[in-house]
Amino acid sequence: MDSSSTRRQATRQKLFEAAVTLIAEQGFSSTTVDEIAERAGVAKGTVYYNFASKTVLFEELLRHGIELLTASLQTAADENAERGGSHVDALDAMVRAGLDFISRYPSLTQLYVAELWRTNRAWQSTLMMVRQRAIAVIEAELRSGVAAHELSEDIDIPLTASALFGMVLVAALDWQSYQPERSLEDVHAALSRLLQGRVGGTVASG
Amino acid sequence: MDSSSTRRQATRQKLFEAAVTLIAEQGFSSTTVDEIAERAGVAKGTVYYNFASKTVLFEELLRHGIELLTASLQTAADENAERGGSHVDALDAMVRAGLDFISRYPSLTQLYVAELWRTNRAWQSTLMMVRQRAIAVIEAELRSGVAAHELSEDIDIPLTASALFGMVLVAALDWQSYQPERSLEDVHAALSRLLQGRVGGTVASG
DNA sequence: GTTTTTGCACTGACCAGTCAGTTCAAAAAT
DNA sequence: ATTTTTGAACTGACTGGTCAGTGCAAAAAC
Numbered sequence: 001m002d003s004s005s006t007r008r009q010a011t012r013q014k015l016f017e018a019a020v021t022l023i024a025e026q027g028f029s030s031t032t033v034d035e036i037a038e039r040a041g042v043a044k045g046t047v048y049y050n051f052a053s054k055t056v057l058f059e060e061l062l063r064h065g066i067e068l069l070t071a072s073l074q075t076a077a078d079e080n081a082e083r084g085g086s087h088v089d090a091l092d093a094m095v096r097a098g099l100d101f102i103s104r105y106p107s108l109t110q111l112y113v114a115e116l117w118r119t120n121r122a123w124q125s126t127l128m129m130v131r132q133r134a135i136a137v138i139e140a141e142l143r144s145g146v147a148a149h150e151l152s153e154d155i156d157i158p159l160t161a162s163a164l165f166g167m168v169l170v171a172a173l174d175w176q177s178y179q180p181e182r183s184l185e186d187v188h189a190a191l192s193r194l195l196q197g198r199v200g201g202t203v204a205s206g
Numbered sequence: 207m208d209s210s211s212t213r214r215q216a217t218r219q220k221l222f223e224a225a226v227t228l229i230a231e232q233g234f235s236s237t238t239v240d241e242i243a244e245r246a247g248v249a250k251g252t253v254y255y256n257f258a259s260k261t262v263l264f265e266e267l268l269r270h271g272i273e274l275l276t277a278s279l280q281t282a283a284d285e286n287a288e289r290g291g292s293h294v295d296a297l298d299a300m301v302r303a304g305l306d307f308i309s310r311y312p313s314l315t316q317l318y319v320a321e322l323w324r325t326n327r328a329w330q331s332t333l334m335m336v337r338q339r340a341i342a343v344i345e346a347e348l349r350s351g352v353a354a355h356e357l358s359e360d361i362d363i364p365l366t367a368s369a370l371f372g373m374v375l376v377a378a379l380d381w382q383s384y385q386p387e388r389s390l391e392d393v394h395a396a397l398s399r400l401l402q403g404r405v406g407g408t409v410a411s412g
Numbered sequence: 413g414t415t416t417t418t419g420c421a422c423t424g425a426c427c428a429g430t431c432a433g434t435t436c437a438a439a440a441a442t
Numbered sequence: 443a444t445t446t447t448t449g450a451a452c453t454g455a456c457t458g459g460t461c462a463g464t465g466c467a468a469a470a471a472c
Contacts, residue, residue, distance in 0.1 A: 007451070025325050029235040032427060043453040048429065050451090114320045117379045119231050156396035162380040163373045163400055170372020171365055173323045179364070190362035194369055197403015213416070213471075238461060249418045250463095256416095260462065 012050050014040040016061050024107035027114065028058060059123050065108050066130045072101050073137045087145030091195060094138065095168050096188050102172040103184060113169065135161050167191065218256055220246040222267050230313035233320065234264060265329045271314050272336045278307045279343045293351030297401060300344060301374050302394050308378040309390060319375065341367050373397065 018040035022031045033054050037044045051057035076097035080090040102109045116127055138161040145151035168191065175187050224246035228237045239260050243250045257263040282303035286296040308315045322333055344367040351357035374397065381393050 011451080026327075027233055027235060027320075027324065029233055033429080034427075044429090045431085045453050046451075049453095054428070110323050113323060117316050117319060117383055118233065121232075152399070155399060156392075158385070159377055159381070159393060159396040160400055163377040163397055166372040166374075166376020167369040168372075170375060171369040174368040174372075175365070177323060186362075187365060190365040191369060193358070193361060194366055217417085239463080240461080249420090251419075251465095252417055254463070 008050065011040075011042060011046060014042065015047060015050060015057065016064065019057060019061055020105075020107045020111060023058065024110040024114075055122055059126055062112075062123060062126050062130065065105070065112070066133060068105065068108075069101055069130070070133045070137065072097050073134060077137060077141055087141055087148055087150045088196065090141050091138070091145070091164070092192055094141065095164075095191050095195060096184075098165075098168040099172050099175075099184055099188055099191075102169070103176065106173075106176050109169070109173065113173065135165060138164055164195070167194065214256065217246075217248060217252060220248065221253060221256060221263065222270060225263060225267055226311075226313045226317060229264070230316040230320075261328055265332055268318075268329060268332045268336065271311070271318070272339060274311065274314075275307055275336070276339045276343065278303050279340060283343060283347055293347055293354055293356045294402065296347050297344070297351070297370070298398055300347065301370075301397050301401060302390075304371075304374040305378050305381075305390055305394055305397075308375070309382065312379075312382050315375070315379065319379065341371060344370055370401070373400065 015036060019031070019036050022035055022039060025031075033047055034044055036057075037047050040047075047054075047057065051060065073094050076093040077090050080093040085093070112127070112130065115121065115123070116131060118124070121127075135158070139157050142151060142155065142157050142160060146153055146155065146157075171187065171191055175182060221242060225237070225242050228241055228245060231237075239253055240250055242263075243253050246253075253263070257266065279300050282299040283296050286299040291299070318333070318336060321327065321329070322337060324330070327333075341364070345363050348357060348361065348363050348367060352359055352361065352363075377393065377397055381388060
């Protein structure tokens, strides 16, 4: 009764892995169920034994991804708080966690980005939830930073959170696509500089 | 020879407009040629009279979009230079131009984003060109800024350009999707603050 | 009279989803 | 211990529908 449910679990995992790369490469509708089954090394019927439909498989895949991302961001924020870091440090830690996540799950990220701002989609609500949960962690940190007078009072919290999210997202995707040989530290340092406003003006450094 | 090509031109324009919204909403492969023709108010045969295939229609649409964006960014940079603005001002003007573009052509933007980091696509090279041309304008401005000692020497030019691009892109898409009632000025002000490093620390303002 | 558009029937490939049948390990019966 | 039964997991050929692209004669626009 345990070994059997483990077998199912393993099959579902294989299907997730096959689906995520194929859909990231080709998009949802041009990826066929036959392809997913083939790459997972499984018969087509198995896909339908494990998931009600192609759409449901995709939705469960997305939901599975949320856990990974939110947990990652939240852990970064919490660990920073425990070690007594400032709120700016927390943002920095979250940038790092974001980069880390994207480099670990590039296909998943690609796939989110491709679908995130599409309207008229069955899974739109699932995606809004992903975005909302990620952004909420950033917003919370910005709010605390403002309360602690670490950050300017007149920043626009939701918009700044979006912008930071976008900064990390696009920089990381470009990193993966066009300069994959660079180290995470390197990329992180560049974004850190931007985040901390050390880009404008040699004033501070000279 | 001119009036006839004008009629064709008008038909092509209608097809572009129909295609861009449909594809932004549904994606390329789930948008049918019949739908595009119907929304454009044109017979299916006309689509094939004007474009060799569905894919070609899409590729020409993308290429048409490049002109709009690059021209817009370049104009912003040039106008700033003419009025004797600093390089930081130029970046600011480009952020504004970016926001302006995205609010004017939201579907086009959505569609680019959805396809930009996909691999294995017929039109991947076209998309890389879009990205490259947009980023190049930003990079050029960053480089000049460094040369003029307006910006720190140790910024990572390509990565910073990517990050700025992403910042504007994501903030603007979120603005359009979730807070469309806000004014461009408002959004621009928030991003400007982030760009100029006035987020971290009430120090500068207090 | 040439270019462009229309309307519509048709084809062939492709693909999501189905279903009758197979496999096999573990439980039950003997 | 051996045989039988059970049922969850899996298989792959098949079906019904969808859609890109074609062909073409007639109409409309220029």
